[in-house]
Amino acid sequence: MPIIQILWKFKTWIAIAVFFILWVSQLAYTNHLSGTLKAADAKCKATIQAMEQK
Numbered sequence: 001m002p003i004i005q006i007l008w009k010f011k012t013w014i015a016i017a018v019f020f021i022l023w024v025s026q027l028a029y030t031n032h033l034s035g036t037l038k039a040a041d042a043k044c045k046a047t048i049q050a051m052e053q054k
Contacts, residue, residue: 007014
């Protein structure tokens, strides 16, 4: 039971740490999606330019 008592004593800091980890992971995932979107946009523009030149 001492683990439960320690967790209960520091519940505020544990909640802050959990939300910080979630925030960092969301930031990393958003950054990944942004990179993927930029790559797809560049590929789409290249395809459109190739079609316009034909």
